[in-house]
Amino acid sequence: MKTGVIIxxxxxxDQDCLDVxxxxxxxxxxxxxxxxxxxxxxxxxxxxxxxxxxxxLRAGAIAARAPVMADVARFAQAxxxxxxxxxxxxxLCEAGLLPGALRINRDLIFHxxxxxxxxxxxxxxxTSACPERIQMPIAHREGNYxxxxxxxxxxxxxxxxxxxxxxxxxxxxxxxxxIMSEAGNVCGMMPHxxxxxxxxxxxxxxxxxxxxxxxxxxxxN
Amino acid sequence: MGSHFEAEVTVMPKPEVADPQxxxxxxxxxxxxxxxxxxxxxxxxxxxxVVHLELEAADRxxxxxxLEALADRVLANPNIESFSCSIRDPK
Numbered sequence: 001m002k003t004g005v006i007i008x009x010x011x012x013x014d015q016d017c018l019d020v021x022x023x024x025x026x027x028x029x030x031x032x033x034x035x036x037x038x039x040x041x042x043x044x045x046x047x048x049x050x051x052x053x054x055x056x057l058r059a060g061a062i063a064a065r066a067p068v069m070a071d072v073a074r075f076a077q078a079x080x081x082x083x084x085x086x087x088x089x090x091x092l093c094e095a096g097l098l099p100g101a102l103r104i105n106r107d108l109i110f111h112x113x114x115x116x117x118x119x120x121x122x123x124x125x126x127t128s129a130c131p132e133r134i135q136m137p138i139a140h141r142e143g144n145y146x147x148x149x150x151x152x153x154x155x156x157x158x159x160x161x162x163x164x165x166x167x168x169x170x171x172x173x174x175x176x177x178x179i180m181s182e183a184g185n186v187c188g189m190m191p192h193x194x195x196x197x198x199x200x201x202x203x204x205x206x207x208x209x210x211x212x213x214x215x216x217x218x219x220x221n
Numbered sequence: 222m223g224s225h226f227e228a229e230v231t232v233m234p235k236p237e238v239a240d241p242q243x244x245x246x247x248x249x250x251x252x253x254x255x256x257x258x259x260x261x262x263x264x265x266x267x268x269x270x271v272v273h274l275e276l277e278a279a280d281r282x283x284x285x286x287x288l289e290a291l292a293d294r295v296l297a298n299p300n301i302e303s304f305s306c307s308i309r310d311p312k
Contacts, residue, residue: 058298065295094298101300108241146238146301171239 001027001217003044006072006088008034008063013049013085016194021046024197025210034063038071043217044081045072047088049139049192059102059142060090069095081125081213082186086140089178089188098181098188099155100147102140106171110141114203115191116166117177120159124180125216126187126209127162134205136191138169138177143190145172145179155179163189224311226276226284230292232304233269242268272296276308284308 005017014031021029030039034052038045052063063069069091076082076097084092092098105111114137119130147155152173155161163178170190178189193206234240247266274291278284288306297304 057296061295061298093300099300101298103238103301104241106239106241108245144241148237148300171241 001025001043001214002030002041003027003046004030004032004039004042005046005048006032006034006068007048008050008052008066008091010052010054011048011050011087013087013192013194016192017046017048017085020194020197020207020210024207025214027214032068034066034068036068038068038075042075042080044083044213045075047072047082047084047091048194049086049088052087052091055087055142058090058094060087060092060094063087063091064094064096073097076181076183076186079183079185081216083126083209083213084186084188085192085194086138086143086190089190090142092186092188097186098179099151100145100179102142102190103144103146103171104142105140105144105169108141110139111143111169112139113137113169115169115177117163117191118166120161120164121180124162124184124187125212126180127212128215129211130208131205133166134163134208135203136193136196136206137203138191140170140190143170143172145170145176145190147173158182162187163191223277223279224281224284226278226281226311227309228274228276228284228288229307230272230274230288230296230304231269231307232272232292232297232302233267235301235303238301240267269302281308281310 018029021027165175180187193209196203196206243266250263
């Protein structure tokens with residue numbers, strides 16, 4: 001399994017994602033600079049968390065228009081799996097690869113805490129190895145998911161909501177913490193599975209997301 | 222040789238999208254009771270942003286077209302924000 005982790009100026013979870021991919025999962029992990037082309041032969045692209053371009057204009061807005069994102073869009077168009085975590089989720093929405101937008105939290109406060117998530121679908125390539133409930137940290141100020149009424153009805157109707165907060169920390173509509181695209185190969189989530197993938201980090205629930213991806217890709221290690 | 226235009230894009234959260242910044246400011250204004258504001262209540266506070274830019278373009282029409290495209294594709298997120306553009310003729 002060969003995964004690319006995109007690095008934007010201001011990304012700060014890129015090393016965590018590379019580390020989980022390489023050391024915990026045993027994959028080949030390639031850092032990809034935002035101005036460069038996506039390397040060929042990837043089985044997975046991860047957009048990591050952070051504050052790309054200082055969150056100027058809107059969180060993820062400038063990164064979504066980076067040169068590498070045209071390649072990421074083509075990769076997704078061809079069915080390649082893309083996982084956006086936190087800022088990565090914001091970037092995917094800004095790039096139009098996922099519907100909706102992440103607004104400033106309801107209470108205007110940066111939330112850094114562990115949350116419990118309900119895994120709404122356990123038959124997707126992002127969640128097939130997940131248990132019904134998982135715990136993960138969140139760390140964001142713009143995690144308040146919004147989609148207009150029609151989009152929300154479509155997300156719910158088609159079962160595209162993958163993760164829901166048990167206790168809503170940020171005001172997200174329908175307690176949404178993570179969604180996937182209609183084609184099922186692009187997933188965005190505000191909680192950080194890469195920060196909950198080892199015993200030493202206090203929680204290993206997040207690893208189930210990466211294990212799901214490994215199962216789905218069928219490449220093994 | 223093109224002309225030089227000054228332009229401004231105002232970006233606001235859409236009416237149906239909650240604006241927690243506006244709500245927080247509204248509450249603060251109500252609490253403050255500044256002298257000179259007695260008997261007046263501020264409501265419907267919304268926070269947006271203004272982007273000022275200068276454009277070099279062949280003519281006003283192409284400057285307007287470009288400004289609209291920049292606002293729609295970059296400066297505003299149409300999922301949650303609306304925008305209005307204004308442009309000033311070259312001095």
